């Protein structure tokens with residue numbers, strides 16, 4: 001689709017035609033280089049001087065509606081690339097929007113890419129729910145890693161709708177989430193045991209490693225029907241972990257060439273292309289083996305060797321393999337879809353749980369209150385189930401407040417792309433082929449939207465204490481950490497139920513306190529998601545009776 005050419009189109013033609021055109025044998029001719037440099041500089045300066053929003057908004061692109069879209073000029077040629085390429089972009093963009101009073105919409109240039117950022121709930125809703133913003137710009141790394149064929153980056157069209165429908169019915173529907181409850185419980189029990197062992201032997205617990213292991217195994221269970229035992233499957237597990245880590249790095253890395261395509265000829269500090277092309281065959285190999293195992297099992301099943309309960313409790317691979325007719329998808333597409341699920345499902349769940357636990361360690365009174373609520377609900381010593389979670393309002397409020405203060409995707413992780421001019425209710429028009437971001441962090445930290453936004457106060461969501469009843473799943477844009485509209489996160493219910501169950505069990509079984517040698521630090525680092533800069537180290541004292 002044409003709009004997808006934003007960062008992927010081939011721009012190499014000029015390297016070969018330009019020398020001939022200006023009568024020189026080589027591009028490295030001194031005269032040519034100086035002329036090119038001067039032309040480049042003048043065009044850069046001219047467009048910069050006359051374009052609010054920066055170079056990518058030249059020719060009045062930001063003035064198509066009744067009101068112009070305001071924004072900083074940024075630097076010639078680069079625009080605001082430096083603001084987004086390092087540090088905490090959500091915070092820099094929020095400060096910029098607040099100081100310029102550009103919260104509704106702010107125009108920026110990322111090299112040659114025009115970008116708008118919404119930092120208020122109303123405009124955010126208009127963008128996220130518009131059918132003309134149902135595409136995403138495609139980063140080079142995502143394309144190289146096959147994500148253009150997976151749900152998150154596939155362009156809005158028949159193929160994407162088919163994938164969404166299959167995933168909603170067979171992976172994320174309430175019935176399927178319930179069917180995988182046993183797996184969640186299993187991972188949770190293993191995590192609690194490992195935490196207890198580490199506390200016993202080391203006197204402290206590095207919680208992140210336990211959360212990441214549980215998260216990966218949990219998603220592997222629902223998607224691939226495969227759970228790893230670290231003692232027995234260490235080789236395959238290490239390979240999988242290594243691939244996931246490499247993929248995260250590649251997708252999360254800021255690739256300058258996405259915005260300045262000409263840079264790719266001489267500047268690729270992270271060796272993104274080279275690393276992607278090494279990773280893809282490894283992914284294919286691993287996923288193909290698992291698909292083949294499923295094929296063999298399914299053939300045996302057809303000949304009556306396996307029982308039928310597999311159909312109900314089957315995993316996502318079984319589902320994809322069973323598709324027929326128009327719904328049948330190619331093996332490479334299947335690999336892309338399955339691979340994406342591991343990516344999306346693993347880090348978000350682990351890092352959100354880590355943020356919740358960090359806040360509970362810093363607020364022991366809240367931790368105590370939560371433990372008391374859980375005990376009152378399941379004091380008879382039985383295990384907590386998914387069904388118990390909805391009747392624990394304080395637990396729900398703690399998770400919501402964490403999503404507000406530490407949204408895992410502060411810029412909603414994946415931007416949107418306009419496929420035609422979009423008229424907003426404030427009179428601004430966002431032109432076609434514009435990348436749009438919603439700064440959810442700015443919204444959840446805006447004092448006009450939330451009272452005392454920097455304070456961690458779960459009570460603000462307790463209806464019994466006059467708090468607000470906010471649905472975080474995309475209905476209320478004051479707090480929409482899973483996005484909204486047709487591209488809202490399809491894994492939101494699975495993510496929420498997993499995090500809530502794990503937090504409840506972690507608090508029920510242990511009293512969590514600061515490790516005096518490494519106190520809790522709420523510093524952030526923004527990669528693919530926003531995680532704690534320093535992994536959480538903590539003391540976990542077993543609660544009597546468990």
Ligand code: HEM
Pocket residue numbers: 128151152153164219340341342344345346348349352408409412413414415481482483484485486487488489490491492494495496499
């Ligand atoms: C705490 C957990 C999670 C958070 C905070 C989160 C957040 C998000 C956000 C902000 C988006 C972009 C939404 C938009 O553009 O409006 C997204 C998309 C997506 N998420 Fe999640 N997510 C979580 C868990 C999961 C899980 C567990 C899965 C699957 C196993 C998943 C799969 C996806 C997919 C496939 C998309 C792309 C949807 C599309 O483009 O059509 N997410 N997520």
